[in-house]
Amino acid sequence: MAAVKICGVTSEAAVDAAVRGGASHVGLVFFPPSPRHVDWDCAAALAARVPSHVGIVGVFVDPDEQLVEQAAQAGRLATIQLHKTAPGKVAHLRRLTELDTWAAVPVKVRADLQAARGYVGAADRLLYDAKTPDDAALPGGMGLRFDWAVLDGFVHPLPWALSGGLDPANVAEAIARTGAPLVDVSSGVESAPGVKDVDKVAAFLQAAAATG
Numbered sequence: 001m002a003a004v005k006i007c008g009v010t011s012e013a014a015v016d017a018a019v020r021g022g023a024s025h026v027g028l029v030f031f032p033p034s035p036r037h038v039d040w041d042c043a044a045a046l047a048a049r050v051p052s053h054v055g056i057v058g059v060f061v062d063p064d065e066q067l068v069e070q071a072a073q074a075g076r077l078a079t080i081q082l083h084k085t086a087p088g089k090v091a092h093l094r095r096l097t098e099l100d101t102w103a104a105v106p107v108k109v110r111a112d113l114q115a116a117r118g119y120v121g122a123a124d125r126l127l128y129d130a131k132t133p134d135d136a137a138l139p140g141g142m143g144l145r146f147d148w149a150v151l152d153g154f155v156h157p158l159p160w161a162l163s164g165g166l167d168p169a170n171v172a173e174a175i176a177r178t179g180a181p182l183v184d185v186s187s188g189v190e191s192a193p194g195v196k197d198v199d200k201v202a203a204f205l206q207a208a209a210a211t212g
């Protein structure tokens with residue numbers, strides 16, 4: 001069965017729905033331009049509701065050390081997920097925090113997967129996410145999907161996860177098509193940007209679990 005990360009939780013109801021439905025991870029976004037950004041108090045309050053068997057993932061965009069260290073403390077992070085962050089800095093933040101470290105790899109075409117190899121020795125997991133336009137406000141959480149066929153036959157250099165445009169209706173197909181060991185969703189389980197819909201969260205988790 002694929003593990004599931006519910007990303008960008010901003011409410012107690014969303015955290016509770018993710019935990020109740022069997023999520024392996026929940027994501028807290030530390031990026032002020034995002035509608036899912038959480039401040040320290042909110043991160044701490046949400047983290048307090050997460051049982052120890054569910055990993056809390058802090059999501060960052062090329063962050064500085066101080067941000068990551070403060071977030072790790074406030075959000076009781078088990079994992080840092082780094083977008084738009086060069087391998088050298090990913091390795092540095094991993095050494096600094098000693099936390100499980102995921103590197104986002106933006107994907108549109110097969111050639112984009114080459115970047116994955118650069119994170120060997122720097123990250124613990126790759127998160128293949130749909131590439132957003134250069135002028136997009138966010139590098140993730142946009143509900144964009146990439147063509148899963150680009151993953152066909154690719155020898156993943158690290159453990160990996162699939163992200164980008166997943167929702168309750170397509171997640172089973174995504175898992176079956178790609179063999180993803182972990183899937184990640186944000187806007188596909190929302191009623192509005194930054195507002196998780198507890199019924200969609202439950203439906204997503206059920207659909208992923210039904211793949212066995």
Ligand SMILES: O=C(O)c1ccccc1NCC(=O)[C@H](O)[C@H](O)COP(=O)(O)O
Pocket residue numbers: 007008027029031034035036059060061083129138139140141142143144163164165166184185186187188
């Ligand atoms: O979700 C955000 O607002 C966000 C902001 C800045 C960097 C990353 C962000 N999200 C990363 C995620 O892990 C999302 O779950 C992933 O991009 C998939 O999003 P979606 O296509 O909306 O399911």
